Amino acid sequence: MNKKHTAPPKIKRRYFVKQTSLGLGALGLGITACSAPEKKTVDVVAVDETPRKLGVALVGLGNYATNQLAPALQETEHCYLAGIVTGTKEKEKIWQDKYGIPDGNIYNYDNYDSIAENDDIDIIYVVLPNSMHAEYTIRGAQAGKHMICEKPMAISVAECQQMIDACKQANKKLSIGYRLHYEPFNLEMMRLGQKQVFGPITGLEAAFGFKMGNLEQWRAKKALAGGGPLLGVGIYALQGSIYTMGQLPVSVTAKETTKDKNAWSEVEGSLEWEMEFPSGVKAQYITTYEDSIQYLKAKAENGFFELSPSYIYDGLELTTHEGIQDIQPVNHQASHMDAFSKNVLDGTAVIASGEMGMRDMYYIEKIYESAAKGGEVLSLVGAPEVLHKV
Ligand code: NAD
Numbered sequence: 001m002n003k004k005h006t007a008p009p010k011i012k013r014r015y016f017v018k019q020t021s022l023g024l025g026a027l028g029l030g031i032t033a034c035s036a037p038e039k040k041t042v043d044v045v046a047v048d049e050t051p052r053k054l055g056v057a058l059v060g061l062g063n064y065a066t067n068q069l070a071p072a073l074q075e076t077e078h079c080y081l082a083g084i085v086t087g088t089k090e091k092e093k094i095w096q097d098k099y100g101i102p103d104g105n106i107y108n109y110d111n112y113d114s115i116a117e118n119d120d121i122d123i124i125y126v127v128l129p130n131s132m133h134a135e136y137t138i139r140g141a142q143a144g145k146h147m148i149c150e151k152p153m154a155i156s157v158a159e160c161q162q163m164i165d166a167c168k169q170a171n172k173k174l175s176i177g178y179r180l181h182y183e184p185f186n187l188e189m190m191r192l193g194q195k196q197v198f199g200p201i202t203g204l205e206a207a208f209g210f211k212m213g214n215l216e217q218w219r220a221k222k223a224l225a226g227g228g229p230l231l232g233v234g235i236y237a238l239q240g241s242i243y244t245m246g247q248l249p250v251s252v253t254a255k256e257t258t259k260d261k262n263a264w265s266e267v268e269g270s271l272e273w274e275m276e277f278p279s280g281v282k283a284q285y286i287t288t289y290e291d292s293i294q295y296l297k298a299k300a301e302n303g304f305f306e307l308s309p310s311y312i313y314d315g316l317e318l319t320t321h322e323g324i325q326d327i328q329p330v331n332h333q334a335s336h337m338d339a340f341s342k343n344v345l346d347g348t349a350v351i352a353s354g355e356m357g358m359r360d361m362y363y364i365e366k367i368y369e370s371a372a373k374g375g376e377v378l379s380l381v382g383a384p385e386v387l388h389k390v
Contacts, residue, residue: 054341055082055120057105057145059112059136060128061091064150068313069127070099072333078341082120085112112136116143122344125177125337126150129224130231134159137174138166146344148337150177152235153357155226157365160358167354175340178239178352179332181388182339185307185316186240188327189296190390192305194246198320199301201245201281206237206296208311209270209288219289221266228267230364234287236311238363240296241275241283248387249275249283249363253377254370259290273367275380351388359384 056079058065073081083105084095092106105120115121124140125148126133134154140147147167153160153176167174180186193201209229218224219232242248254273258264270288277283286293297306303321310316313332318325336352343350362383370378 051078052345053077054079054122054146054344055105056080056123056125056337057083057085057107057115057121059085059124059126059140060132061086061088061095062127065125065127068333069125069337070095072331072337075331075334076338076341078338078345079123082122083107083115083118085109085115085124113139113143115140115145122146123148123337123341127177129218130226131155131224134163137163141166141170141172141174144170144172146173146340148175148177148340149354149357151357151360152226152231152364153354153361155231155361157358157361160354160361164354164358173340173344173350174354175336175343175350176352176354176357177336178356179336180236180239180311181243181352182335183316183330183332184327185318185329186243186296186310187390188318188325189240189298189305189307189310190243190246190388192320193244193298193300194390196300198303198305200279201298201300203299204241204245204281204283204297205285206240206283206310207286207293208233208236209286209291209293211292212289215263219267220264225267227364227368228264228269228271229287229289230268230271230367232289233311234271234285235360235364237285237287237296238360240307240310241285243388243390244296244298245277245279245281245283246387246389247277247279248359248383248385249277249380251276251377251379252363252366252370253375254367255375256371257286257288264289268371271367271371273370275363353386355384355386356388359386 056073058069061084070081081099084101085107086092087109095101105118107115124145126136127150128136130152133149137147137149154163225231252273252275254271256268257272258269260269269290273285275283294310295306295308296310305320307316307318314329318327340350366378366380370376
Protein backbone atom coordinates (compact mmCIF):
# COMPACT_ATOMS: atom_id res chain seq x y z
CA MET A 1 0.00 0.00 0.00
CA ASN A 2 1.44 3.34 -0.95
CA LYS A 3 1.57 6.22 1.46
CA LYS A 4 -1.22 8.57 0.59
CA HIS A 5 0.30 11.96 1.12
CA THR A 6 3.72 12.40 -0.33
CA ALA A 7 4.35 16.10 0.09
CA PRO A 8 7.33 16.60 2.37
CA PRO A 9 7.05 18.64 5.54
CA LYS A 10 7.57 22.36 5.07
CA ILE A 11 11.12 23.41 5.66
CA LYS A 12 11.66 24.32 9.28
CA ARG A 13 13.95 27.28 9.67
CA ARG A 14 15.83 28.39 12.72
CA TYR A 15 17.15 31.93 12.72
CA PHE A 16 20.19 33.15 14.52
CA VAL A 17 22.26 36.26 14.49
CA LYS A 18 25.74 36.13 13.10
CA GLN A 19 28.01 39.00 14.10
CA THR A 20 30.96 39.98 12.02
CA SER A 21 33.40 42.32 13.60
CA LEU A 22 35.51 44.31 11.25
CA GLY A 23 37.59 45.65 14.13
CA LEU A 24 41.29 45.31 13.60
CA GLY A 25 41.60 43.51 16.89
CA ALA A 26 39.46 40.73 15.55
CA LEU A 27 42.02 40.05 12.87
CA GLY A 28 44.60 39.46 15.54
CA LEU A 29 46.99 41.95 14.04
CA GLY A 30 47.87 43.42 17.38
CA ILE A 31 47.40 47.02 16.18
CA THR A 32 46.36 49.18 19.11
CA ALA A 33 47.06 52.75 18.00
CA CYS A 34 43.76 53.23 16.19
CA SER A 35 41.04 54.58 18.44
CA ALA A 36 38.14 54.69 15.91
CA PRO A 37 35.04 52.74 17.12
CA GLU A 38 34.78 49.17 15.79
CA LYS A 39 32.38 48.70 12.85
CA LYS A 40 30.05 45.71 13.20
CA THR A 41 27.60 44.10 10.75
CA VAL A 42 24.74 41.96 11.89
CA ASP A 43 23.41 39.23 9.55
CA VAL A 44 20.34 37.12 10.08
CA VAL A 45 21.11 33.64 8.82
CA ALA A 46 18.49 30.98 8.12
CA VAL A 47 19.50 27.40 8.74
CA ASP A 48 17.43 24.62 7.18
CA GLU A 49 16.79 21.92 9.73
CA THR A 50 14.92 19.64 7.36
CA PRO A 51 16.73 18.92 4.10
CA ARG A 52 14.60 20.05 1.16
CA LYS A 53 12.92 17.35 -0.93
CA LEU A 54 12.61 18.21 -4.61
CA GLY A 55 9.23 17.85 -6.31
CA VAL A 56 9.11 15.50 -9.30
CA ALA A 57 6.42 15.53 -12.00
CA LEU A 58 6.05 12.41 -14.14
CA VAL A 59 5.09 12.93 -17.80
CA GLY A 60 3.31 9.93 -19.33
CA LEU A 61 1.61 7.58 -16.87
CA GLY A 62 2.17 4.26 -18.61
CA ASN A 63 3.65 1.05 -17.24
CA TYR A 64 7.02 2.32 -16.15
CA ALA A 65 5.71 5.47 -14.46
CA THR A 66 2.85 3.58 -12.78
CA ASN A 67 4.57 0.41 -11.65
CA GLN A 68 8.15 1.53 -11.05
CA LEU A 69 8.68 5.28 -10.78
CA ALA A 70 5.69 6.32 -8.68
CA PRO A 71 6.26 3.52 -6.12
CA ALA A 72 9.99 4.34 -6.08
CA LEU A 73 9.14 7.98 -5.32
CA GLN A 74 7.57 6.74 -2.06
CA GLU A 75 11.03 5.52 -1.03
CA THR A 76 13.20 8.42 -2.12
CA GLU A 77 15.00 10.59 0.39
CA HIS A 78 15.69 13.71 -1.66
CA CYS A 79 12.63 13.95 -3.93
CA TYR A 80 8.94 13.10 -3.92
CA LEU A 81 6.06 12.71 -6.35
CA ALA A 82 4.70 16.26 -6.62
CA GLY A 83 2.83 16.27 -9.92
CA ILE A 84 1.72 14.46 -13.07
CA VAL A 85 1.31 15.26 -16.75
CA THR A 86 -1.16 13.00 -18.53
CA GLY A 87 -3.32 12.96 -21.62
CA THR A 88 -5.83 10.59 -20.01
CA LYS A 89 -8.42 12.40 -17.88
CA GLU A 90 -9.42 9.25 -15.91
CA LYS A 91 -5.88 8.80 -14.65
CA GLU A 92 -5.95 12.15 -12.85
CA LYS A 93 -8.33 11.06 -10.08
CA ILE A 94 -6.75 7.62 -9.74
CA TRP A 95 -3.33 9.17 -9.16
CA GLN A 96 -4.72 11.91 -6.92
CA ASP A 97 -6.49 9.36 -4.73
CA LYS A 98 -3.45 7.15 -4.54
CA TYR A 99 -0.76 9.76 -4.03
CA GLY A 100 -2.52 12.86 -2.70
CA ILE A 101 -1.43 15.09 -5.58
CA PRO A 102 -2.97 18.59 -5.34
CA ASP A 103 -5.25 19.83 -8.17
CA GLY A 104 -2.78 22.54 -9.07
CA ASN A 105 -0.05 19.99 -9.83
CA ILE A 106 -1.95 18.10 -12.51
CA TYR A 107 -1.20 18.93 -16.14
CA ASN A 108 -2.04 17.65 -19.59
CA TYR A 109 -0.03 17.83 -22.80
CA ASP A 110 -1.66 21.12 -23.82
CA ASN A 111 -1.05 23.12 -20.65
CA TYR A 112 2.29 21.38 -19.94
CA ASP A 113 4.31 24.57 -20.51
CA SER A 114 2.49 26.40 -17.71
CA ILE A 115 4.31 24.09 -15.28
CA ALA A 116 6.88 26.91 -15.46
CA GLU A 117 4.81 28.82 -12.88
CA ASN A 118 4.65 25.92 -10.43
CA ASP A 119 7.26 26.12 -7.68
CA ASP A 120 6.32 22.68 -6.32
CA ILE A 121 7.88 21.09 -9.38
CA ASP A 122 11.68 21.07 -9.50
CA ILE A 123 12.24 18.05 -11.75
CA ILE A 124 10.27 16.76 -14.72
CA TYR A 125 10.66 13.08 -15.63
CA VAL A 126 9.70 12.22 -19.25
CA VAL A 127 8.35 8.66 -19.54
CA LEU A 128 6.73 8.82 -22.97
CA PRO A 129 7.30 6.78 -26.16
CA ASN A 130 10.81 7.38 -27.53
CA SER A 131 9.95 9.79 -30.33
CA MET A 132 8.29 12.15 -27.83
CA HIS A 133 11.32 12.38 -25.52
CA ALA A 134 13.00 15.28 -27.31
CA GLU A 135 9.96 17.56 -27.48
CA TYR A 136 8.90 17.07 -23.86
CA THR A 137 12.43 17.37 -22.51
CA ILE A 138 13.05 20.59 -24.44
CA ARG A 139 9.73 22.09 -23.37
CA GLY A 140 10.38 21.07 -19.76
CA ALA A 141 13.80 22.71 -19.76
CA GLN A 142 12.30 25.82 -21.33
CA ALA A 143 9.80 25.84 -18.48
CA GLY A 144 12.80 26.13 -16.15
CA LYS A 145 12.85 22.60 -14.73
CA HIS A 146 15.61 20.05 -14.24
CA MET A 147 14.98 17.08 -16.51
CA ILE A 148 15.18 13.30 -16.42
CA CYS A 149 14.38 11.61 -19.71
CA GLU A 150 13.87 7.90 -20.16
CA LYS A 151 16.13 5.79 -22.36
CA PRO A 152 16.71 5.83 -25.25
CA MET A 153 17.38 9.57 -24.89
CA ALA A 154 15.69 10.27 -28.25
CA ILE A 155 15.60 8.78 -31.72
CA SER A 156 18.55 10.62 -33.31
CA VAL A 157 21.82 12.25 -32.34
CA ALA A 158 20.48 15.55 -33.69
CA GLU A 159 17.56 15.43 -31.23
CA CYS A 160 19.93 14.57 -28.36
CA GLN A 161 22.02 17.62 -29.16
CA GLN A 162 18.93 19.85 -29.13
CA MET A 163 17.92 18.46 -25.72
CA ILE A 164 21.38 19.08 -24.28
CA ASP A 165 21.40 22.60 -25.71
CA ALA A 166 17.95 23.39 -24.28
CA CYS A 167 18.98 22.25 -20.78
CA LYS A 168 22.26 24.17 -20.98
CA GLN A 169 20.47 27.31 -22.15
CA ALA A 170 18.03 27.05 -19.25
CA ASN A 171 20.91 26.28 -16.88
CA LYS A 172 19.14 23.08 -15.80
CA LYS A 173 20.49 19.57 -15.26
CA LEU A 174 19.64 16.60 -17.47
CA SER A 175 19.83 12.89 -16.76
CA ILE A 176 18.86 9.82 -18.79
CA GLY A 177 17.00 6.96 -17.07
CA TYR A 178 20.12 4.75 -16.99
CA ARG A 179 19.26 3.34 -13.56
CA LEU A 180 21.97 0.63 -13.72
CA HIS A 181 24.64 3.23 -12.99
CA TYR A 182 23.05 3.53 -9.55
CA GLU A 183 22.63 -0.08 -8.44
CA PRO A 184 25.25 -2.35 -6.87
CA PHE A 185 25.26 -5.37 -9.25
CA ASN A 186 26.13 -3.39 -12.35
CA LEU A 187 28.45 -1.18 -10.32
CA GLU A 188 30.31 -4.33 -9.31
CA MET A 189 30.59 -5.38 -12.98
CA MET A 190 32.12 -1.94 -13.64
CA ARG A 191 34.58 -2.38 -10.78
CA LEU A 192 35.62 -5.93 -11.73
CA GLY A 193 36.14 -4.93 -15.35
CA GLN A 194 37.60 -1.47 -15.06
CA LYS A 195 39.93 -2.29 -12.16
CA GLN A 196 40.95 -5.53 -13.90
CA VAL A 197 40.34 -7.45 -10.69
CA PHE A 198 40.73 -10.74 -12.61
CA GLY A 199 43.17 -9.30 -15.12
CA PRO A 200 42.42 -7.61 -18.44
CA ILE A 201 39.16 -8.60 -20.14
CA THR A 202 39.72 -10.99 -23.06
CA GLY A 203 36.11 -11.46 -24.24
CA LEU A 204 32.68 -9.95 -23.67
CA GLU A 205 29.12 -10.92 -24.60
CA ALA A 206 25.98 -8.93 -23.88
CA ALA A 207 22.38 -9.62 -24.78
CA PHE A 208 18.93 -8.33 -23.90
CA GLY A 209 15.65 -9.33 -25.43
CA PHE A 210 12.12 -10.40 -24.59
CA LYS A 211 9.30 -11.91 -26.56
CA MET A 212 6.82 -9.16 -27.31
CA GLY A 213 3.26 -10.41 -27.44
CA ASN A 214 1.35 -7.34 -28.56
CA LEU A 215 2.71 -5.98 -31.81
CA GLU A 216 0.09 -3.24 -31.90
CA GLN A 217 1.92 -1.25 -29.22
CA TRP A 218 4.13 1.78 -29.96
CA ARG A 219 7.34 -0.25 -29.52
CA ALA A 220 6.66 -1.95 -32.87
CA LYS A 221 5.93 1.35 -34.67
CA LYS A 222 8.83 3.18 -36.24
CA ALA A 223 7.30 6.65 -35.85
CA LEU A 224 6.93 6.30 -32.07
CA ALA A 225 9.77 3.93 -31.17
CA GLY A 226 12.39 5.18 -33.62
CA GLY A 227 13.68 1.62 -33.98
CA GLY A 228 13.20 -1.87 -32.62
CA PRO A 229 14.76 -3.76 -29.71
CA LEU A 230 18.09 -2.00 -30.21
CA LEU A 231 16.57 1.22 -28.84
CA GLY A 232 14.29 -0.52 -26.35
CA VAL A 233 16.58 -3.10 -24.74
CA GLY A 234 19.75 -3.57 -26.79
CA ILE A 235 20.85 -0.22 -25.42
CA TYR A 236 21.38 -1.94 -22.03
CA ALA A 237 23.74 -4.48 -23.61
CA LEU A 238 25.62 -1.66 -25.35
CA GLN A 239 25.91 0.29 -22.10
CA GLY A 240 26.87 -2.81 -20.10
CA SER A 241 29.79 -3.55 -22.42
CA ILE A 242 31.12 0.01 -22.24
CA TYR A 243 31.00 0.35 -18.47
CA THR A 244 32.42 -3.13 -17.92
CA MET A 245 35.26 -2.62 -20.41
CA GLY A 246 35.84 0.95 -19.20
CA GLN A 247 36.62 1.79 -22.84
CA LEU A 248 34.77 3.22 -25.81
CA PRO A 249 34.41 0.97 -28.87
CA VAL A 250 36.33 1.88 -32.02
CA SER A 251 34.44 -0.01 -34.75
CA VAL A 252 31.19 -1.89 -35.37
CA THR A 253 29.67 -4.43 -37.71
CA ALA A 254 25.98 -5.39 -37.51
CA LYS A 255 23.34 -7.54 -39.14
CA GLU A 256 19.59 -7.77 -38.78
CA THR A 257 18.53 -11.27 -37.70
CA THR A 258 14.73 -10.90 -37.56
CA LYS A 259 13.03 -14.30 -37.75
CA ASP A 260 9.49 -13.19 -38.59
CA LYS A 261 9.87 -10.47 -41.21
CA ASN A 262 6.10 -10.30 -41.75
CA ALA A 263 5.40 -9.50 -38.11
CA TRP A 264 8.29 -7.02 -37.87
CA SER A 265 7.60 -4.79 -40.85
CA GLU A 266 8.39 -1.35 -39.38
CA VAL A 267 11.31 -2.02 -37.03
CA GLU A 268 13.73 -4.91 -36.67
CA GLY A 269 12.57 -7.89 -34.62
CA SER A 270 16.15 -8.99 -33.84
CA LEU A 271 19.66 -7.68 -34.43
CA GLU A 272 23.20 -8.85 -33.70
CA TRP A 273 26.37 -6.82 -33.77
CA GLU A 274 30.03 -6.83 -32.83
CA MET A 275 32.11 -3.96 -31.49
CA GLU A 276 35.86 -3.80 -31.25
CA PHE A 277 37.46 -2.07 -28.26
CA PRO A 278 40.89 -0.39 -28.16
CA SER A 279 42.31 -3.33 -26.16
CA GLY A 280 41.49 -5.61 -29.11
CA VAL A 281 38.46 -7.30 -27.49
CA LYS A 282 35.64 -7.95 -29.96
CA ALA A 283 32.39 -7.88 -27.97
CA GLN A 284 29.34 -9.77 -29.27
CA TYR A 285 25.76 -8.51 -28.84
CA ILE A 286 22.22 -9.78 -29.37
CA THR A 287 18.99 -7.84 -29.03
CA THR A 288 15.52 -9.06 -29.86
CA TYR A 289 11.77 -8.75 -29.36
CA GLU A 290 11.37 -12.36 -30.53
CA ASP A 291 13.00 -14.24 -27.60
CA SER A 292 13.84 -13.93 -23.93
CA ILE A 293 17.56 -13.45 -23.40
CA GLN A 294 19.54 -11.45 -20.86
CA TYR A 295 23.21 -11.47 -19.83
CA LEU A 296 26.41 -9.48 -19.50
CA LYS A 297 29.41 -11.85 -19.49
CA ALA A 298 33.10 -11.04 -19.33
CA LYS A 299 36.09 -13.37 -19.60
CA ALA A 300 39.34 -12.12 -18.12
CA GLU A 301 42.90 -13.42 -18.10
CA ASN A 302 42.48 -14.89 -14.62
CA GLY A 303 38.82 -15.85 -14.49
CA PHE A 304 35.34 -14.73 -15.49
CA PHE A 305 32.49 -12.62 -14.16
CA GLU A 306 28.94 -12.41 -15.38
CA LEU A 307 25.58 -10.93 -14.54
CA SER A 308 22.46 -12.87 -15.47
CA PRO A 309 19.80 -11.65 -15.25
CA SER A 310 21.59 -8.38 -15.67
CA TYR A 311 19.28 -5.47 -16.49
CA ILE A 312 15.85 -6.03 -14.91
CA TYR A 313 14.67 -4.34 -11.72
CA ASP A 314 15.36 -7.16 -9.27
CA GLY A 315 16.64 -10.72 -9.01
CA LEU A 316 20.03 -9.87 -10.54
CA GLU A 317 22.78 -12.43 -9.97
CA LEU A 318 26.51 -11.88 -10.30
CA THR A 319 28.67 -14.98 -10.65
CA THR A 320 32.43 -15.17 -10.95
CA HIS A 321 34.76 -18.19 -11.19
CA GLU A 322 34.79 -17.92 -7.38
CA GLY A 323 31.00 -18.39 -7.14
CA ILE A 324 27.83 -16.34 -6.68
CA GLN A 325 28.57 -12.94 -5.15
CA ASP A 326 26.63 -11.73 -2.11
CA ILE A 327 25.33 -8.28 -3.06
CA GLN A 328 22.48 -6.40 -1.41
CA PRO A 329 19.99 -5.10 -3.97
CA VAL A 330 18.51 -1.58 -3.95
CA ASN A 331 15.52 0.00 -5.65
CA HIS A 332 17.10 1.11 -8.95
CA GLN A 333 14.65 3.90 -9.69
CA ALA A 334 14.76 5.39 -6.18
CA SER A 335 18.54 5.25 -6.18
CA HIS A 336 18.75 7.04 -9.55
CA MET A 337 16.20 9.74 -8.69
CA ASP A 338 17.84 10.37 -5.31
CA ALA A 339 21.28 10.66 -6.90
CA PHE A 340 19.97 13.11 -9.50
CA SER A 341 18.21 15.15 -6.81
CA LYS A 342 21.49 15.35 -4.89
CA ASN A 343 23.19 16.52 -8.10
CA VAL A 344 20.61 19.30 -8.33
CA LEU A 345 20.77 20.21 -4.63
CA ASP A 346 24.57 20.11 -4.41
CA GLY A 347 25.36 21.37 -7.91
CA THR A 348 27.35 18.21 -8.69
CA ALA A 349 27.86 16.46 -12.04
CA VAL A 350 25.35 13.90 -13.32
CA ILE A 351 26.76 10.43 -14.14
CA ALA A 352 23.95 9.26 -16.46
CA SER A 353 24.14 12.52 -18.37
CA GLY A 354 22.59 13.78 -21.59
CA GLU A 355 26.02 13.51 -23.18
CA MET A 356 26.11 9.81 -22.27
CA GLY A 357 22.66 9.37 -23.83
CA MET A 358 23.84 11.12 -27.00
CA ARG A 359 26.96 8.92 -27.11
CA ASP A 360 24.78 5.81 -27.11
CA MET A 361 22.54 7.26 -29.81
CA TYR A 362 25.66 7.81 -31.94
CA TYR A 363 26.57 4.11 -31.59
CA ILE A 364 22.96 3.07 -32.29
CA GLU A 365 22.91 5.08 -35.51
CA LYS A 366 26.17 3.40 -36.56
CA ILE A 367 24.83 -0.07 -35.73
CA TYR A 368 21.80 0.53 -37.96
CA GLU A 369 24.01 2.00 -40.67
CA SER A 370 26.28 -1.05 -40.67
CA ALA A 371 23.28 -3.43 -40.79
CA ALA A 372 21.82 -1.44 -43.69
CA LYS A 373 25.17 -1.69 -45.52
CA GLY A 374 25.29 -5.47 -45.20
CA GLY A 375 27.57 -5.55 -42.16
CA GLU A 376 30.19 -3.08 -43.37
CA VAL A 377 32.73 -2.39 -40.61
CA LEU A 378 32.28 1.24 -39.58
CA SER A 379 34.65 3.37 -37.57
CA LEU A 380 33.27 4.85 -34.36
CA VAL A 381 35.75 7.69 -34.22
CA GLY A 382 33.76 10.86 -33.67
CA ALA A 383 31.48 9.50 -30.95
CA PRO A 384 31.02 11.80 -27.94
CA GLU A 385 33.85 10.82 -25.58
CA VAL A 386 31.85 10.11 -22.46
CA LEU A 387 32.99 7.32 -20.17
CA HIS A 388 32.03 6.74 -16.56
CA LYS A 389 35.00 5.46 -14.58
CA VAL A 390 34.49 3.85 -11.18
P1 NAD B 1 3.84 2.59 -21.95
O1 NAD B 1 3.31 2.30 -23.30
O2 NAD B 1 3.39 1.72 -20.84
O3 NAD B 1 3.49 4.10 -21.57
C1 NAD B 1 3.59 5.16 -22.46
C2 NAD B 1 2.79 6.33 -21.95
O4 NAD B 1 2.84 7.36 -22.95
C3 NAD B 1 1.31 6.01 -21.74
O5 NAD B 1 0.86 6.64 -20.57
C4 NAD B 1 0.63 6.63 -22.94
O6 NAD B 1 -0.70 7.05 -22.67
C5 NAD B 1 1.51 7.84 -23.19
N1 NAD B 1 1.43 8.33 -24.56
C6 NAD B 1 1.30 9.63 -24.90
N2 NAD B 1 1.23 9.77 -26.22
C7 NAD B 1 1.29 8.53 -26.74
C8 NAD B 1 1.24 8.03 -28.08
N3 NAD B 1 1.14 8.84 -29.13
N4 NAD B 1 1.32 6.70 -28.25
C9 NAD B 1 1.47 5.87 -27.20
N5 NAD B 1 1.52 6.28 -25.91
C10 NAD B 1 1.43 7.61 -25.69
O7 NAD B 1 5.42 2.62 -22.08
P2 NAD B 1 6.48 2.47 -20.89
O8 NAD B 1 6.88 1.05 -20.79
O9 NAD B 1 6.03 3.16 -19.68
O10 NAD B 1 7.73 3.23 -21.55
C11 NAD B 1 7.82 4.63 -21.58
C12 NAD B 1 9.28 5.03 -21.74
O11 NAD B 1 10.02 4.54 -20.63
C13 NAD B 1 9.97 4.47 -22.97
O12 NAD B 1 10.85 5.42 -23.51
C14 NAD B 1 10.75 3.29 -22.45
O13 NAD B 1 11.92 3.02 -23.20
C15 NAD B 1 11.10 3.73 -21.06
N6 NAD B 1 11.25 2.62 -20.12
C16 NAD B 1 12.37 2.56 -19.36
C17 NAD B 1 12.55 1.54 -18.48
C18 NAD B 1 13.79 1.51 -17.62
O14 NAD B 1 14.02 0.49 -16.98
N7 NAD B 1 14.57 2.57 -17.55
C19 NAD B 1 11.60 0.54 -18.36
C20 NAD B 1 10.46 0.63 -19.13
C21 NAD B 1 10.29 1.68 -20.01
